[in-house]
Amino acid sequence: MLEISRISKSFGGLMAVDSVDLSVKRGALFGILGPNGSGKTTLFNLLTGFLEPTAGGVRFEGNELIGRSPEDIVRLGVARTFQVVRFHKDSTVRETVWAAQSMHLGLRDLFRTIDAPSQRDLAEEVDSILERTWLKPHADRLARELPFGLVRQLEIARALATRPKILLMDEPASGMNPSETHQLTEDIRRLRDGGLTIVLIEHDIEMVMGLCDRIAVLNFGRKITEGTADEVKSNPDVIAAYLGTKKKHAHA
Amino acid sequence: MSYWFTIAALTGVNVLLAYSVYASFMSGQVSIGQAAFFGVGAYVGASLTVLAGFDLMSAVLVAGIAAAAASVFVGVPTLRLKGYHFTIATVAFAEAVRVILHNTKYGRPRASGNVGDQWLGPDGATGFRHIGYLNDNGISTGQYAVIVWSIVLVVVVAFFLVERSRIARILRTIEEDEVVARSIGVPVARYKVIAFVCGGFIAGMSGALYAHILTFISGNDFVIHLSTIALAFVVIGGGQTMWGPLLGAVLLTVIPEILRPIREFRIELFGLLIILVMLFRPTGMISAITVRRWGSALAAKARAKRPTQAF
Numbered sequence: 001m002l003e004i005s006r007i008s009k010s011f012g013g014l015m016a017v018d019s020v021d022l023s024v025k026r027g028a029l030f031g032i033l034g035p036n037g038s039g040k041t042t043l044f045n046l047l048t049g050f051l052e053p054t055a056g057g058v059r060f061e062g063n064e065l066i067g068r069s070p071e072d073i074v075r076l077g078v079a080r081t082f083q084v085v086r087f088h089k090d091s092t093v094r095e096t097v098w099a100a101q102s103m104h105l106g107l108r109d110l111f112r113t114i115d116a117p118s119q120r121d122l123a124e125e126v127d128s129i130l131e132r133t134w135l136k137p138h139a140d141r142l143a144r145e146l147p148f149g150l151v152r153q154l155e156i157a158r159a160l161a162t163r164p165k166i167l168l169m170d171e172p173a174s175g176m177n178p179s180e181t182h183q184l185t186e187d188i189r190r191l192r193d194g195g196l197t198i199v200l201i202e203h204d205i206e207m208v209m210g211l212c213d214r215i216a217v218l219n220f221g222r223k224i225t226e227g228t229a230d231e232v233k234s235n236p237d238v239i240a241a242y243l244g245t246k247k248k249h250a251h252a
Numbered sequence: 253m254s255y256w257f258t259i260a261a262l263t264g265v266n267v268l269l270a271y272s273v274y275a276s277f278m279s280g281q282v283s284i285g286q287a288a289f290f291g292v293g294a295y296v297g298a299s300l301t302v303l304a305g306f307d308l309m310s311a312v313l314v315a316g317i318a319a320a321a322a323s324v325f326v327g328v329p330t331l332r333l334k335g336y337h338f339t340i341a342t343v344a345f346a347e348a349v350r351v352i353l354h355n356t357k358y359g360r361p362r363a364s365g366n367v368g369d370q371w372l373g374p375d376g377a378t379g380f381r382h383i384g385y386l387n388d389n390g391i392s393t394g395q396y397a398v399i400v401w402s403i404v405l406v407v408v409v410a411f412f413l414v415e416r417s418r419i420a421r422i423l424r425t426i427e428e429d430e431v432v433a434r435s436i437g438v439p440v441a442r443y444k445v446i447a448f449v450c451g452g453f454i455a456g457m458s459g460a461l462y463a464h465i466l467t468f469i470s471g472n473d474f475v476i477h478l479s480t481i482a483l484a485f486v487v488i489g490g491g492q493t494m495w496g497p498l499l500g501a502v503l504l505t506v507i508p509e510i511l512r513p514i515r516e517f518r519i520e521l522f523g524l525l526i527i528l529v530m531l532f533r534p535t536g537m538i539s540a541i542t543v544r545r546w547g548s549a550l551a552a553k554a555r556a557k558r559p560t561q562a563f
Contacts, residue, residue, distance in 0.1 A: 050431065074437035086432045090492065090540040091421060099421035103437030113416045162436050 001026040001197055002047075002078075002166060007056030009042055009221075016042040018221040019056065024166070024214075029192045030199045031212030033232070035241075039221035040201040041083060044168050048080050049073045060166070075103060077165030081155040081172060083201075089144035093135050093154060096143050097126050100161035126161065133157040133187070149180040156187075166197040173204050185211050209233065217241070257393035261465050263505040264400035268458035269478075270485035270497035271407055275451030277491050278420065279444045280427030281331065285342025286482045288326075288349035289319035289455035290462070291474030295353055295374060297460020298469065301385040303359055303373055308385060312403070312460045319456025320449050322349075327448040332441045334430070346479055354471030379470025383463050393465075400461050407454060411494040423447060488529050490536025493543045500536065 002024040009017040017039040024030045034040050045051040047058055049070040058065040065073055087096055098114055101122055112119050130136045133153040138146060143154060152172055159167055172188070173181045185207060192198050202208045208215055209229040216226040219241040225232055232238055272286050297315035300306035306314070330341040359373015362382070374380040386396055414420050423443060426433040430440050463469050481504070489500020508522055529537060 048435070050434075069439075070431075070434040071437045071439050074435060080435055082432070082435070086429045089428065091424065095421050099418060099425055100436040102418055102422050105418070110419045110422070111414070111417045114418075158432075158436060 001028075001061060002199070003059040004043075004047070005057050005059075007043070007046055007058060008054045009039075009046055009051060010054050015221045017046065017053070020218070020221075020223045022216055022223070022226070024197060024199055026197055027192065027195070028197055028199075028214055029188070029212050030197075031208040031215040032199065032201045032218060033203070033205065033208050033215055034201075034218035035203060038218040040218055041170055042221075043218070044080060044170055044201060047073075047168060048078060071103070074162050074164075077163070078168065079159040079162045079164030079166070080168040081152075081159050081170055083170040083174060085151045085155060087143045087151075087154060087158070089142065091143055092140050093143055093146065093157075094126060094130065094139040096154060097129055097135075097157045097161045098122075100158045101125065103162060129157050129160045132190075133160070134183075149176050152176065152180075152184070153187075160191075164196065166199065167191065168199045168201075170201050171203070172200070173202060173207055181207060254393045257397045258465060259506065259509050260397040261393065261400045261461070263502055264397065264404045265458050265462045265465070266482075266485065266505045267404050267498055267501040268407060268454050268461070269482045270489065270501035271411060271494075272451040272453075272455035272458060273482050273486045274411070274491065274494065274497040275454065276444065276448040277486055278423040278427065279447045280430075281444055281448060282339045282483065283342040283448070283451065284339055284476065284479045284483055285326070285344075285346035286451070286455045287474040287476065287478040288342070288346035289323055289452045290459035290478065290482075291346075291349055291353050291471070292322050293319040293456030293459025294463040294469050294474070295356070295380065295459075296456070298380055298383045298463040299359075299373065301464070302380075302383055308389075308391075308399070308464065312457050315460035316453040316456040319459065320453035323449045323452025323455075324445070327445045327452075331444040331448060343476060343479070346474070346476060350471050350474050352471075353474065356471075377470070379468060379472075380463070381468045383467045383469070385464050386467075396465065403457060403461065408494070408498060415494045484526065486536075488526060488536055490533075490538035490542075492535055492540035493538055495543060496536050496538045499538055503537075 002022070004020060004022040006019045006021060007017060008015065008019050020043065032040050032043065042051065046053045047065065049065065049068050049072070053066060056066070060076055060078055063076055065076070065078070091099070095114065102110060109119065109122070114123065127136065130139050133156050135150060135153055135157055138150060143151070146154060152175070156169070156172065169188070173184055176184060181204070188198060188200065188211060200208065200212060213228065214226070215229060215232045217224045217232055217238050224237045224241055225235045227235070269286060269290060272289065273283055276283050293315040296318040297311045300311035300314055301308060326341060326345045330338045353374070355376055356374045357376045359371060359375070362370050362372045369381065371378075372382060422433065422438055425436070426438065426440055426443060433440050485500035485504055486497045487500070488504065489498065490496025507525070511521055514521075533539070
């Protein structure tokens with residue numbers, strides 16, 4: 001579904017992403033693991049058109065993504081969430097999701113209010129997204145009043161409103177407590193079971209290992225390995241680059 | 253009385269000018285060049301009634317369209333850029349327009365008139381005199397104030413409808429964070445241009461209405477000071493909601509007039525007011541939160557008024 005071939009991005013002399021190949025199959029729950037600064041977010045920015053690669057290509061369902069604008073790429077069905085939460089603070093939760101439906105709508109719909117009778121189907125879609133992301137009871141609160149864990153859910157809800165085929169999630173669990181992370185893991189699995197392909201960036205090893213059916217590990221912009229959780233775990237390069245030092249602390 | 257009718261008409265003109273700033277302000281674009289579109293509207297509108305025999309309404313509409321065309325010219329190349337480029341471009345464009353208007357001469361000689369005042373139409377630095385449409389058609393200042401405020405009403409209603417629609421939410425998303433807007437598939441540049449061009453159209457109508465009250469305009473009426481005042485209407489009234497520009501423009505036009513008796517202090521007092529608002533209410537006098545509170549208070553009242561079901 002998503003084919004990334006030898007993609008590279010350099011900032012000045014620094015190779016942020018160095019000739020990475022990845023292939024994500026339809027229905028996959030694909031994890032990209034790597035320490036901070038290993039090029040994960042840069043990779044997402046390349047896939048979603050926010051950055052131009054220095055070299056390489058990305059095909060999504062047969063369409064070349066490189067050279068397209070971010071808004072065109074979303075239209076093809078590639079949605080993303082952000083590591084740093086971003087939303088319009090003076091909108092309510094419901095309005096935030098509602099606004100994100102816009103790209104599928106005609107001019108007429110854009111001038112309708114949220115409670116207009118002609119918009120009922122769209123409003124129901126918003127409700128169902130809010131339900132799935134645990135935001136329904138908070139629908140009429142301002143986005144800025146949401147507790148942190150739910151703000152992450154709002155990021156997901158907004159991305160879902162674009163009706164994506166594939167969802168790229170940038171550290172969705174960052175800043176969450178263990179029970180929230182656990183809940184999120186369940187949610188992500190449910191989204192996948194609902195037919196969405198998911199690519200997840202994380203540095204929470206436990207989460208990725210438990211959740212993803214295929215994992216790639218990046219370090220200094222290069223892919224060191226790719227495989228199932230067990231394959232990745234036993235790879236000596238991974239242990240050296242990442243798990244070796246960190247695991248001791250994590251399990252202390 | 254006629255003096256206050258003139259103030260009323262000018263207030264309406266300023267409200268329109270404030271909305272012309274607000275249109276692109278909604279998408280986070282600050283224009284300090286609305287004087288240009290106001291000026292283009294004034295010259296086009298006046299030329300149409302004086303030289304081409306148009307009626308007022310058609311002239312005002314065509315003036316709006318001309319100003320909108322000018323704003324396409326500024327907006328398309330600059331709104332793709334981020335940050336201050338757009339704002340600077342609007343300032344530069346407004347200066348250019350002012351100089352052009354200051355040096356424009358077309359029209360025809362007047363049959364009567366004193367020496368040096370025998371030209372109908374813009375006459376370079378001398379300006380555009382004898383915009384006599386109201387006088388020639390027997391429209392009183394009071395009637396003119398009604399005409400101006402009818403147009404204001406249409407614009408206010410339009411903004412009221414837009415404000416509650418999805419499009420406003422999208423513009424606000426662009427204002428807050430363009431990256432997010434693009435990530436939900438919003439063609440950001442296109443939305444910004446459309447918002448700005450709508451602003452240009454309103455400024456053009458406003459300018460045409462202004463020309464007909466003043467009956468005499470010149471390039472120097474459309475200096476950067478006018479653009480900054482227009483921006484101040486929005487910033488002081490409140491740029492987060494459509495009620496802000498209305499309140500800002502009305503207060504900032506009427507207060508200086510009321511303060512006229514204290515003469516030399518009025519400008520200082522006016523300045524003090526601006527500083528106080530900026531200090532204590534950086535969101536402007538009316539913020540988005542204020543409007544939401546009023547909205548829910550009104551809804552609660554409506555619910556309370558409804559007859560309760562019998563037990």
